[in-house]
Amino acid sequence: MPTINQLSAVDEVFPGDQVPIYSTDNGDARRAPMSVIKTYMNEGLQTESKITQYAAPSSTGFSVQITDGSDSIWLILTPTAGFAAGTIVLPALANCVDKQELLLNCTQSVATLTVNGNGATVTGAPTSLAANGFFRLRFDDVADVWYRVG
Numbered sequence: 001m002p003t004i005n006q007l008s009a010v011d012e013v014f015p016g017d018q019v020p021i022y023s024t025d026n027g028d029a030r031r032a033p034m035s036v037i038k039t040y041m042n043e044g045l046q047t048e049s050k051i052t053q054y055a056a057p058s059s060t061g062f063s064v065q066i067t068d069g070s071d072s073i074w075l076i077l078t079p080t081a082g083f084a085a086g087t088i089v090l091p092a093l094a095n096c097v098d099k100q101e102l103l104l105n106c107t108q109s110v111a112t113l114t115v116n117g118n119g120a121t122v123t124g125a126p127t128s129l130a131a132n133g134f135f136r137l138r139f140d141d142v143a144d145v146w147y148r149v150g
Contacts, residue, residue: 050074050103063087072101082109082131090137090146093119098141101149105134117146124148 004020015035023030050072055064060083066073068091075088090102106129115125115137123145126135136150 050101052076054078056080057083057086060084061086063089065089066091066102068092069095070097070100073103075102075104077104077106079106079108079110083111085112085114086110087114087116089116090118090120090122093117093144096120096139096141096144098139100139102137102146103134103150104136105132107132109133115146119144121145 010017013034015033015038017034018031019034019037021030021032022028051067052074053067054076055062055078057064057077057079062079062083062085064075064077064087066075066089070091079086088102088104090096091100109131110129113125113127113129115122120139121144122137125137125146125148126133129135134150135148137146138149139146
């Protein structure tokens with residue numbers, strides 16, 4: 001019986017093609033069709049999914065509360081003009097989950113931006129936003145910290 005490196009190579013795979021695997025449940029070598037592996041991979045991969053939240057502040061000193069829950073949020077902030085100050089309030093610490101994200105886009109400038117962690121620490125958040133500015137925060141459950149990741 002040839003070892004795997006002695007087998008002929010292919011340039012293209014098809015759903016019915018077989019792939020050798022070691023099955024820990026059965027304790028021996030088995031085979032799996034590409035269609036089964038594809039299903040396994042699709043179910044195991046996480047897709048980026050965010051709930052869109054909109055806010056259109058109309059005066060300086062605005063405060064926008066991010067939906068208080070464990071969902072990742074894409075906040076589209078469309079202030080009516082450039083403002084001197086504004087605050088983004090993140091979900092309460094008790095409701096945050098590991099790898100939860102906030103993606104924020106802002107169409108106008110905010111000279112002084114405050115990102116309130118609502119019980120969690122926030123590291124690296126911007127202190128101002130240019131027109132069409134954006135940033136991304138990701139929550140780490142072990143440290144109870146929102147980190148800027150983009």
